[in-house]
Amino acid sequence: MSKTPTNPASGCDSQQVGGLITVDEALQQIRNAISPIAGFERCSLRDGYNRIVAESVTSPINVPAYINSAMDGYAVNGNDLPAQGERQLQVIGTAFAGIPFEGRLQSGQAVRIMTGAVVPDGADTVIMQEQAERDGDTLTIRNGHKPGENVRGIGEDIAIGGVVLAPGKKIRGAELGLLASLGIAEVSVRRRLRVATFSTGDELCSIGDTPKAGQIYDSNRYSLYGMLRALNVEHIDMGVIPDDPDAISNAFATAAGIADVLITSGGVSVGDADYVKQTLDRLGKVNFWKIRMKPGKPLAFGQLDKAVFFGLPGNPVSVMATFYQIVQPSLRYLMGQDTTVPVRLRVRTAEGLKKQPGRQDFQRGILERDDKGELVVRSTGPQGSHILSSMSLANCFIVLAAESGPVAAGEWVEVEPFEGLF
Secondary structure: OEOOOOOHHHOHHHHHHHOOEOHHHHHHHHHHHEOOOOOEEEEEOHHHOOOEEOOOEEOOOOEOOOOEEOOOEEEEOHHHOOOOOEEEEEEEEEEEOOEOOOOEOOOOEEEEEOOOOEOOEOOOEEEEHHHEEEEOOEEEEEOOOOOOOOEEOOOOOEOOOOEEEOOOOEOOHHHHHHHHHOOOOEEEEEOOOEEEEEEEOOOEEOOOOOOOOOOEEOOHHHHHHHHHHHOOOEEEEEEEEOOOHHHHHHHHHHHHHHOOEEEEEOOOOOOOOOOHHHHHHHHOEEEEOOEOEEOOOOOEEEEEOOEEEEEEOOOHHHHHHHHHHHHHHHHHHHOOOOOOOOOOEEEEEOOOEOOOOOOEEEEEEEEEEOOOOOEEEEEOOOOOOOOOHHHHHOOEEEEEOOOOOOEOOOOEEEEEEOOOOO
16 A cells, blocks of 8 residues: 655655655655555445445446437338438337337338337338428428438447446446446445544644633644545544654554554644654654645655555645645545546636745635636635635635746636535
8 A cells, every 4th residue: 555665865864855845746756655555345336426446347238228219200211211302101100218119110111219219120210300290190201311310229338348437437426327227236346545634732622622721623623524524535533632742652553553544734843842743753754744835835744654644734724735735636546546637727817916936836716707707716815824714715726836926917827626626
């Protein structure tokens, strides 16, 4: 599940001496250091929702299983289509979906047919009802049609034995329907990734307790819960661990024994009471711990025995930004999910944006349409990493390159919509 990076330059010493690495470099180093988890299980179709396919799913049947009509209309023989002018045919019956026409068409005959109904023997073409005229049992069709039109062939959608879902595919509504259409009742899926989390800091107070002087409620615990729940992992919430070296060491040891991944928040800066990185240096391996990213510079990544470790900053916006940009794609890779690329759009800003060159910036923005109906983006307001309300107000990240400076109103910027990201 985790492996030692083959490139020595990606180790902890080079990062501590060399300073910050970019978001892309961080993602690549993580990818080089980890491998998807092993293990899968069989589950019922409904229980497969939001799981990752472990083994190729092949079709036991042809879809369609029989030649059928793609339209409401009239089934005819292609040899009866007029090359010029028009031709009259005799309507001899009706074929409904689920109730085939019994019999065989002869030359000069037609059958009224509904969408999805079996095309009768002797017919190979369907004329749309809007392109034919009927008077009693007499059908008039004109030239301009081709044999075989509006007919679905056997296996046209899916051939028997064909792969319908490959390993790594996430099962959503469309996939459930697809599997059901093939009569498949069970599917092999990757086991759930086990992710342990805990917050650190004597300043944190749990919900239900009364904060003491200088304490704040721990919001990171709940933000991480929500973000991990969306990924459908097995979440192990270890609560709040005090700023005590022994307590943090014990928590690390416990997490390493029960989880594939440990995510902490707080304790990765350089303060005297920030023990998370120190503990990881002693018990495991730190690959890097500084990213050229705002918010979220102090982010640690490494290994703790067989577990993968992510040490997130303490500020709540930094936790969410680093989770979505760094941790989430890494967890998806560990889960065995297909590589996903975040959707980014280029839009104009409705107002100026403050930015200092140096770090890639993920500002919180509101993507909306202006009075011309064009997409524009505006800031949620102050962008401090402690302002968690900015994440609730926003519906996108405004992604600004590290080397860029202030952005004037009307300039083009990249935005990453939250819809689909969360």
